[in-house]
Amino acid sequence: MTGQSVIMSESATPHRQRRKEARPSELLDAALALFTEKGFSATRAEEVAQRAGVAKGTLYLYFNSKEELLKAVIRHTLSSAVADGRQRLLEHHGSATEALTELLPTWWEEVYDSPSSALFKLVITEVRNFPDIAEFYAQEVIQPGLAVIQALLQRGIDRGEFRPVDVEAAAHSLVLPIIMLCLHKHSVGACALAEAMVADPRRIIRSHLQLVLRGLQAHSSSS
């Protein structure tokens, strides 16, 4: 469902005893998929184990509790795509306009297609039950994510590409729709009849960036 190579490995050793190193991430992948699909509380520990191809008890060889598994899932998944795309933006030295039209849509489409997209739903759903997720998420995702976008916008303003806008608010204008599309993908979007409901998310992302870019650009008359 959420992709990742949960099952694709090792059809040659069908029974007991596989590799201890691979187990944790197989379990994490299975857990991410199920926690995102059904919610943490509605997912049984045994389901996670089954989807990872192991028995119930094996799960507890690697994680002390279901809750610790959740925390590990979040920690594990956050590390990947977000920081990675951020890196690309930091290394970019072209015009801000160019970054908005080329870098951002590419990065966000990757996020949308990756398992990280599921994480947004997971965090939104579970923070209130596990408040220490909030701090971790804020520090690892929200702050650095917004910071890099705000820096980009500020650069555009400094270079004269953009009007002097409320940079903080504008960053939200850019980011929030993509997160919302990720959430949608893993909720209503995953239900049968809602397929035609939202048009191709790629089209929406690119269109959105164009629209905001135009709103930002300096050479239009002010409101």
Added chain:
Amino acid sequence: MTGQSVIMSESATPHRQRRKEARPSELLDAALALFTEKGFSATRAEEVAQRAGVAKGTLYLYFNSKEELLKAVIRHTLSSAVADGRQRLLEHHGSATEALTELLPTWWEEVYDSPSSALFKLVITEVRNFPDIAEFYAQEVIQPGLAVIQALLQRGIDRGEFRPVDVEAAAHSLVLPIIMLCLHKHSVGACALAEAMVADPRRIIRSHLQLVLRGLQAHSSSS
């Protein structure tokens, strides 16, 4: 899985409907609050009853099961704010620009402040476990919501206020950040340390609408 339009089915039997209308809306309010805060699965039926000030057994006098309570909560809450704001937009006959700068922000702030804002989180969180919510939500919220925004945008284009843009995509640009802010309010935003994380949502909404409006307006140069 089971039925498809379970949520709507009861409006087909208006006989006992009266009794259901009379059902303590305290229970529905309590359920909305708790389901949103902790998730459906993690909320105990007794908690709902307690918060509503009645005993556990009383809940089952009005709802046959916890699941039926969830459906009732969604049905009950959707009826209010969404349809109401839609009405206001339909009755509006001024310029599209005016609608975007005055009507929309006002309505959305009302939604943001109302219990309806919680509903977005609830639906996002629970659709995959209760697929018939999807149909109901799509028909009652997504479709009419997008339709009215798209109509507004189309009107703006027809009147020459806006450039000819991808109306469907632009509607998402307008709507998604708003919904995302509602979700945020009930998840990360409700956690202690994340207060300063996101600036005042009202400022973000107004700023966002201004930005998109500029992007839509005809008198700027095309990309």
Added chain:
Amino acid sequence: MTGQSVIMSESATPHRQRRKEARPSELLDAALALFTEKGFSATRAEEVAQRAGVAKGTLYLYFNSKEELLKAVIRHTLSSAVADGRQRLLEHHGSATEALTELLPTWWEEVYDSPSSALFKLVITEVRNFPDIAEFYAQEVIQPGLAVIQALLQRGIDRGEFRPVDVEAAAHSLVLPIIMLCLHKHSVGACALAEAMVADPRRIIRSHLQLVLRGLQAHSSSS
């Protein structure tokens, strides 16, 4: 097995809903019997419930955990027989010899026949797993129990009935065998073939007290 009226009550209301007040002590009685027979760890919570005539879940209506049930059993059972017999000794004002030949054997036979006899085994068995039992037991049983016996012996010495002996040690000489007989009753003594192993405990108690009494008395030659 260990007696007490666990089942003897209420054959008129065979199904649900009995008296809330009676439940806890029915459960405590059942728990004492089973914990003593099989040990705390080897006793399943459901067994306790079954023997008390209720369902598994009902147990948890009255005790938060199996461990808390254990503590409650100990607290509840200690209160009765020990303190009671102690009272009798304190109120006795005849000769120490008389107390040893009449009061003590009567009291100890009562303890031996009562459910309290089981408690010795339970405490011996479980203190090391639940160290706070130790403090409670020391303060409620060991200290007051030894104190009253030592006072009795001291009185005998002061009155010239007994030789001046090591009062503390002599108290142990008196008390330890009876406790040991209680332990035996609930361990080896409860097994089929061991019935003839230990002669009638009453005979042993009375004989033991006679023997020690003679050893204490002043008019024999010193060693």
Added chain:
Amino acid sequence: MTGQSVIMSESATPHRQRRKEARPSELLDAALALFTEKGFSATRAEEVAQRAGVAKGTLYLYFNSKEELLKAVIRHTLSSAVADGRQRLLEHHGSATEALTELLPTWWEEVYDSPSSALFKLVITEVRNFPDIAEFYAQEVIQPGLAVIQALLQRGIDRGEFRPVDVEAAAHSLVLPIIMLCLHKHSVGACALAEAMVADPRRIIRSHLQLVLRGLQAHSSSS
């Protein structure tokens, strides 16, 4: 329940007995310590292995099950101190008084200090769960132990050292406090605050034997 003399049955097949003798007595020592401390049921097989310095699987190379390990522990530990002390008493040919004042206290202090002292607790605790322990214990410990003490007392009576007392009961008077002190050592006595609770067990044993000896001796007036 199942067999009756399971514990003894293996001494009937002396073929593989050699192998069992060779089994790491570290495992048996570790098991005795842990079973005594926490009880059989509350001790995990892996703990035993760990304390013996081997891996979990190794334990099962030597013992087919945790239960068989328990039986082996009891068999192994009984062989040593009890039979040994018995031997010394049988070989003693001085006066009964001398035996009581010199032989017995020495032997019992050895038992008290040896791992055998733990065995009393183990048997008391577990007989009811493993009834065939009872037969083994009765035949190997209780009967020979009481027999030798009773013979000693009878000898004392025959020689005119002791009054003609109830030999069976008097044997219990001598033995029970000693066993009780062993139990105490491994239960309440092992807990922090109970150290001062019971005075030095050596003093109690010696004092007890003196007291009983005086009660037995012929030259005091009858009751």
Added chain:
DNA sequence: AATGAATGAGCTTTCATTCAT
């Protein structure tokens, strides 16, 4: 109509035991 004691299916977690290495 309202209550809350009682129930038992169901879930999390543990641990004796196995077996591939």
Added chain:
DNA sequence: TATGAATGAAAGCTCATTCAT
């Protein structure tokens, strides 16, 4: 022989639901 990853039966505990009052 020794290991320890894997298993799954079994135990503790929860909670949706019922029903006598």
